[in-house]
Amino acid sequence: MDTIMNYLKNNKIHIITFTILLIIGITAIIFTYNDYSFYHQPIIKITETNEEYISTETISFGYHDEIYKQKIKGIILNGEYKGKEVTIDNEYHKGQAYDQKYSKGDELFISINEREGKIINVHIERYKRDKYIVILIVILVLTIYMVGRIKGLMSIISVIANIIIFMILVRINANGPSLPLMSFIGAIIFSILCLTLVSGFNRKTVAAILSSVAGVTITLLISLLVIHITKYQNVRFEQLELLTRPYEGIFLSEIILGGLGAIMDISITMASSLNELIDKNNKITIKALTKSGIEIGKDVMGTMINVLFFTYICSCLPNLTIYFRNGISLNLLLNDYISLEMTRALTGAIGIVITIPTAIAISLLLYKRRLVK
Secondary structure, eight states: OHHHHHHHHHTHHHHHHHHHHHHHHHHHHHHHTTOGGGOSSOEEEEEEEEEEEEEEEEOGGGOEEEEEEEEEEEEEOSSTTTTOEEEEEEEEETTOSSSOOOOTTOEEEEEEEEETTEEEEEEEEEEOOHHHHHHHHHHHHHHHHHHHHHHHHHHHHHHHHHHHHHHHHHHHHTTSSOHHHHHHHHHHHHHHHHHHHHHOSSHHHHHHHHHHHHHHHHHHHHHHHHHHHHTTTTOOOGGGTTOSSOHHHHHHHHHHHHTHHHHHHHHHHHHHHHHHHHHHOTTOOHHHHHHHHHHHHHHHHHHHHHHHHHHHHHHTHHHHHHHHHTTOOHHHIIIIISHHHHHHHHHHHHHHHHHHHHHHHHHHHHHGGGSOO
């Protein structure tokens, strides 16, 4: 009992802060479960679905796909037709590449065609997903605070600030400046803001910021060199075909920003590790520090490359699921559909590998005066 009381006394501020965050989170979740009136577009909740098989059609590469028709009944939850039951016909393929199967309990945005105050027909637009997003955000915030306390909150603040800055840079780009240039400037700002908020302004943070910027710069220069030599050979831009801007600028910006998180992680890991070694023994030699830094780099390099790889692959996971479900071969998939993601992942991996010796060199340069000769 005394142990519990001592814990509560020593962590009073953290408990109060966590309780406030929990109350805010629960309030936000309750609100999103009942926010239908705040939307101008009509929303329905599906109360009943019935489906029947229609036919089987042959699709690309000789594979077959079954077609089903759903009879969906739902209640309108907002607007002038609130409380009215509507019926919607929905046709979908089993592969669900271009359409969707819906289930009882789903909440959907709809469009209503009306005449003389009467509903003629209803079309499904998309899912209403805001409540799930809010639940995930609340869980994330509470978990980060439980683990990281104040630093965790600073991490959340840095993410929000970076999102705002990113939106500003995109708007500036819309007025003419080069997107890769704006992305590079953004990478510098993101590194400074994120690392400073999380680690404070000190020698360790400066080393991490310089390492991050150097890592991104070197990665970009290597990418430009390879692009100049290969002329984008075997890099397919089909997934960007709906863009109205040149593909190359988008691709370079994705390289800059895509690997930034991993590069920052490597940079702060190396800077913090070497800083801790010097704090424990300021008589350690440069040679020993370098060797230790390389060993630490080897340990984190593999995991960070895997993180980057799975991040890019997960970005096209919906497409991969559809492709596999519709019988696309792995060889065709690698060559024609995910070459862009593979290229980004490999480029980011180069950035991670380069950042390790760069971070060691910059950290040693900044920490050198703290060593006792």
